[in-house]
Amino acid sequence: MYIDPKTLDRVNKWLTPTFDASTQETIKELIANDPETLEDSFYKDLAFGTGGMRGVMGVGDNRINKYTLGRNTQGLSNYLRQQFQGKDISVAIAFDCRHNSKELAQVVANVFSANDINVYLFSDLRPTPELSFAVKFLNCQCGIVLTASHNPPEYNGYKVYWEDGGQLVPPQDSAIISEINSLEYHNINFEAKSERIKLIASEVDDAFAKASIENGSFNTSQQAKDNLKIVFTSLHGTSITxxxxxxxxxxxxxxxxxxxxxxxxGDFPTVVSPNPEEPEALKMAIEIAEQQGADIVIGTDPDCDRLGIAVRNAQNKMVILNGNQAMVLKTHFLLEQWKNAGRLNGNQFVASTIVSTPMMRKVTEDFGVIYKEGLTGFKWIAKMVKDFPELEFIGGGEESFGFMVGDFVRDKDAVTATLLACEIAAQKKEGDSSMFEYLQEIYHQYGHYSEHLISIVKKGKKGAQEISEMMAKMRSNPFTEIGGSNVIRIEDYSKNEAVNVKEGTHSQLNIPLSNVLIFYTEDGSKIAARPSGTEPKIKFYISVNTKTETTIEETLQKKINTITADLNVD
Structure with missing residues (x-):
């Protein structure tokens, strides 16, 4: 197999004394027996995406290992010392259940300490939202969590949080990446200063639990709580803590x-994927719920920032809510609670993302509340909280099963969102209703919406090229009709431009650049195309709606099927 000379140059750098004997031996084995994996491991530097750095564990520049994470941490240490000159800098570090997470967290702690930065290291695995909380609670300048969220077992990752508790956003992200890219691996200082590393546990746990209850509780009677039957699964992850x-x-x-x-x-032995977006992940919990006559099922991903919810439908069968449905339910409930408490005065906002259901805007603005929309990834919602301090943040979410209640955590938070979901279920059951009936009431008021996600895996260097070609083709030859309805508007976030197809006019979009295309049709459908920032996938987000009160599901599913066929992707 031919390997690009530039890739071979990268390989040879890893066969020098900077790297340990075990790493060099593994590389030699790949050279002899698996040149395809060798090329994929070295052909590029593993990059930061929407959720930080995430990738397959192994040797090489394009893998998660002690050297790539050590280089990240050395660059981040340099940047922190530039930005906070004269301050006694502190960072908080958490890790999840994945293979090597604890060991990699220790490597990261060692590098920070070697650079005279104080480290608060969780003594054992903890949810990602607790790390976001800990950054502010402990007055840190930065936070790191070692996690690959819901990715397969061979993955791990490195999320970076800033002093507000939110993930890195511009301009810090590009400045830090530049600092990292200026370093060679021999620049990493791995020599730990143990006196600068402090293990943490119960103090932060207690404070986070208290804050979650304060933000996620809404005057539900104890009787209602006593009558609610809950089945919960952590899917082998951190939420069990x-x-x-x-x-x-x-x-x-x-x-x-x-x-x-x-x-x-970290092997997630009972599921194909530890992702609550996948119906199979909640199968075991739903079976138990059916046996016990439970009212609600909750399942979280490994780092406890996403949650899946199943509730009983009109036929008394457990059905899984998709991310958009769950987000609309929680948002509507929060807005009702704020309204009933007299807390809405025009200075509040709700946030979501450009690929989420358009229903979020309709619901939010109906309550007279400001609606803000950003790119995919909760770092953009956290940035809104920081950018608009004069406004109160009520809550917000995205279609991929993430939700955030208030701003005490600056990332999606399955802990507080789980409590919120149970509050809704308990109150509705006490009122002889249900979460499912509540959703139908919302649909009746705002129109019936249905969403569908097509997610296509394209692995490795070849897959990345194919995804790039797919996006280029849609830009050079855009759809004029989708699902039997004319395209009336195209938004291209790679150049921040919107085109009114009917009028032939162009306008600017006020949002950071991103590789996303969105098509809007005359019948109100919305189709977004977006390469994933954290997985080797391209995703197509389809949203359709109807005001029809009969054959609703059949009408919406027919629309989705027609659009899917027109996209012609595989």
Whole structure:
């Protein structure tokens, strides 16, 4: 197999004394036996995406390992010392259940300490939202969590948080990347100063649990809580350390934990994918819920920032809410609570993303609340909170099962969102209704919406090229009709331009550049195309709607099927 000379130059750098003997031996084995993996491991530097740096673990520039993360941390240390001159700098570090997460977290802590930066290192695995909380609670300038979220077992990752508790956004991200790229691996200082590393646990746990309950509780009666039957699964992840505790402290006693999935395990042995977006992930929990007659199922991803919800439908069967449905339910409920408490005065806002359901805007603005929309990734919602301090943030979410209640955490937070979901379910059941009926009421008021996601995996260097070609083709030869309806507007976020197709006019979009295309049709459908920033995928987000009150599901599904066929992607 031919390997590009530039890639071979990268390989040879890793066969020098800067790298340990084990790393060099593994590289030699790849050279001899697996040149395809060798090329994929070295052909580029693993890059920061929408959720930080995430990739397959292994040797090489395009892999997660002690050297790539060490280089990140050395560059970040240099940047922190430039930005906070004269300050005693501190960082907080958390990690999830994945293979090597604890060891890599220690490597990161060592490098920070070697650079005279104080480290608060969680003694064991913790949810990602708790790390976001800890950054502000401990007055840190930065935070790191070692996680690959819901990716397959061979992945790990490195998320960076700034002093506001939100993930890196411009201009810090590009400045830090430039600092990292200026370094060679031999510049990394791995020599730990143990006196600068402090293990943390209960103090932060207690404060985070208390804040979650304060932000996620809404005057639900104890009787309503006593009558709600909950089935919860952590899918072998970190949420087992916090969600059962928060639910119990909030007054929910009838919580069944799926024991087969309660032990943290980086192999995720009972699921194909530890992603609550995948129906299969909640299968075991739903089966238990059916046996027990439970009212609601909650399942979280490994780092506890996303949650899946299943509730009983009109036929009393458990059905999974998609991310858009769950987001609309939580948002509408929060807005009702704020309105009933007399807290809405025009200085509040709700946030979502450009690929989420248009229904979020309709619901929010109906309450007289400001609606803001950003790129995919909760770092942009956290940035809105920081950029508009004069406004109160009520909550917000994205279609990929993430939600954030208030701003005490500056990232999607499955802990508080789980409590919020249980509050909704308990209150609706007490009122002889249900979450499912509540959703139907919202649809009846605002129109019936349905969303569908097409996610196509394209791995490796070849896959990245194919994704690039797909996006280029849609730009050079854009759709004029989708699903039997004319395209009336095209938004290209790579150049921040919107085109009114009917009038032939162009306008600017006020949002950071991103590789996203969105098509709007005359019948109100919305189709977005976006390469993933954290996985080797291209995603197509389809949203359709109707005001019809009969054959709703059939009408919407027919629209989705027609659009899917017109996209002609595989």
């Amino acid at each position: 916090m969600i059962p505790r928060v639910l119990e402290a909030a007054g929910y006693k009838k919580v069944t934990v799926v024991e087969e999935q309660a032990t943290p395990d």
